[in-house]
Amino acid sequence: MATLHPSTLSHLPTAIEQPGYNRDTTEIGIVHLGPGAFHRAHQAVYTEQALAEGGNWQICGVSLRSDTLKQALAPQDNLYTLMIVDREPAVSIIGSLKEVLVLKDDRQTVMARMCAAQTCIISLTITEKGYCLDSQDCLDLSHSDIQYDLSHPQTPRSAIGLLTAALAQRMEEKRSELTIISCDNLPHNGEKLKAAVLAFAQQQNPALATWIDTQICFPDTMVDSITPASHSGLEATAQQATGLHDSWPVQREAFTQWVIEDNFSGPRPAWEKYGVVFTHDVQVFEKAKLRILNASHSALAYIGSLAGFETVFDAISNTTIKAYIEQLLQQEILPTIAENADLTPQHYAQAILKRFENPHIRHLLAQIAWDGSKKLSPRILDTVRDNLAASRPIDMLCTVVAAWIVFVASQAKAKHPLTDPLAEALYSMAARHANAITAFATELLADKRIFAELVDHQIFRNTTLNKVTLLAECDAQTVLAKIDTLLR
Structure with a gap:
């Protein structure tokens, strides 16, 4: 059985959608922390659609812990199968994820991607616990990861520490055209993420905190689509539909929703043409x-x-x-x-x-x-x-x-x-x-x-x-x- 790969896309049944843009010449414009199943079935799909409008908006996915996804998708050039499992099922191949990095193994490349001039969006799906907040939704300065990152600013392991390190470098390089988008199920998620980053930055460099506060946007968002965890049976189902082996397909229901506060520091993909709602009241x-x-x-x-x-x-x-x-x-x-x-x-x-x-x-x-x-x-x-x-x-x-x-x-x-x-x-x-x-x-x-x-x-x-x-x-x-x- 052939493996899903750019060289095997021609084997796909004609009914299956595949990337309609040149993946080789389209560059990365988004860095996403936590490229799990939900991101790959949701934000990456909206971005896949928006890439048809042009622009360098491919995604660099950064895993903060595990290399499992990187190992699974690397032989496929990071292509994967999206299965819509609903009353009207559908199958498509998603190509918007251009690369997957692992923080502990690829730290220098991760920082380079986050600080690159062409990176205008950093997004996150790291679950509620990844924000290291206390019961009052403030940054928990006693959290073990936050304590470690404050003591080791060059090698942070939390998302908050990593974002702050990248923002410090971007401030030095005068690159403020960056919007940071939380896509987790937290009320006022952008506001809380900004407050956490500011609290961390304040501990390191008050001038950095001021720069972030005035230059970088953290829009609130709401995301929705039921996305069950992948399982071995899904691999077989995807293979049956495509005729190609995919080591890590994803599935979701047909319903999908993404609402974003219209608050950006720089350019963004044409997501609104594919159903994303931009509003001032998320x-x-x-x-x-x-x-x-x-x-x-x-x-x-x-x-x-x-x-x-x-x-x-x-x-x-x-x-x-x-x-x-x-x-x-x-x-x-x-x-x-x-x-x-x-x-x-x-x-x-x-x-x-x-x-x-x-x-x-x-x-x-x-x-x-x-x-x-x-x-x-x-x-x-x-x-x-x-x-x-x-x-x-x-x-x-x-x-x-x-x-x-x-x-x-x-x-x-x-x-x-x-x-x-x-x-x-x-x-x-x-x-x-x-x-x-x-x-x-x-x-x-x-x-x-x-x-x-x-x-x-x-x-x-x-x-x-x-x-x-x-x-x-x-x-x-x-x-x-x-x-x-x-x-x-």
Whole structure:
């Protein structure tokens, strides 16, 4: 079986789209930190389309840790297959990713790319934990990676340290035509990224912080497209569709959305011609996505896992869980989101449920459950805060928090790995209360790193503890029965 490569593109079936521009003569204009599956199925695809309009906008992907992607795509000249898995499936070959670098192995080249005059955009998908923020969403100066980077400014290992190092060099070279775009699920992501970079720069050189503040734009963004993790079966499916072997194809649903604050320091691709929305108010889209899509995802991840389901489709196909999600949305989430000319929350929520019911997407609940200690605040706790302030109910929201607590306890008890920036602390806490879930929940709910000022809110604490008691020590069927008792 031939491998996907520029020399084998002529073997593709004619129905499969492939790069319509000259990859050899098109230069890099974007450096992307964290070229995982979501970036390759989302931003890289918008850029692939925009390259048809001309311009040097190919992407240099920089992995901050692993060389796995580089090893997989290098023999393919960084081409890869995009599988749209939906009611109307589609297959295309993406060529916008021109090279993949690994920070620890290619540090000099990474810096050269980030500081090059033709690089006008640096974008990021590094997940919430990659920003090294504390519970107040400020740069955590005590974070081990930040401490290391402050002590080793020439060899940073965090995204914040790396960005600051590149910006310091660009200041020296008077290259300010650069926009830094966060594409992670963080409210006010550009604002928070800028604040983190400024806080880091202030520790090193106040003049650098001033230059960044006045010269470099960090637009807020909202991104959306369900992108399940790749798996070995996907390789076989892609190979069957293309007739070529691809070591790391990606898949996503047909729906895709990218909203960017119209705030740039220099040029950009013609993304707007291919569906990207440029606006001065990203927050309305961002808030709806975090509170409707992402919150529902987290609810499905923790409650669905406790109920024995494996995927979003499996969980939402259960009538009890679907009824719970609908009630969560209608009673406790949608009342916190105002309708405006750009967005009707009720219609958006209905569309989200339809997307969850896509049988062709195997979006693993275990994947969504990652990094719960970081995801709870923007997805669930901010809505809790709004409802408490307005004297609205929080029972369904607290059930999600309780399900996360019981999920963590069950993972610890079974000695299963937990992917979370606080995994070590969570497991130590669980070990101290191995046979006392209420004691574990009580200590966890007092952790200000996760719950901030809510640790002192008795209604929130008591409601969550009540739901922990409801869900604890239950088998899968009992979990469903207990959830059913909450419905009204």
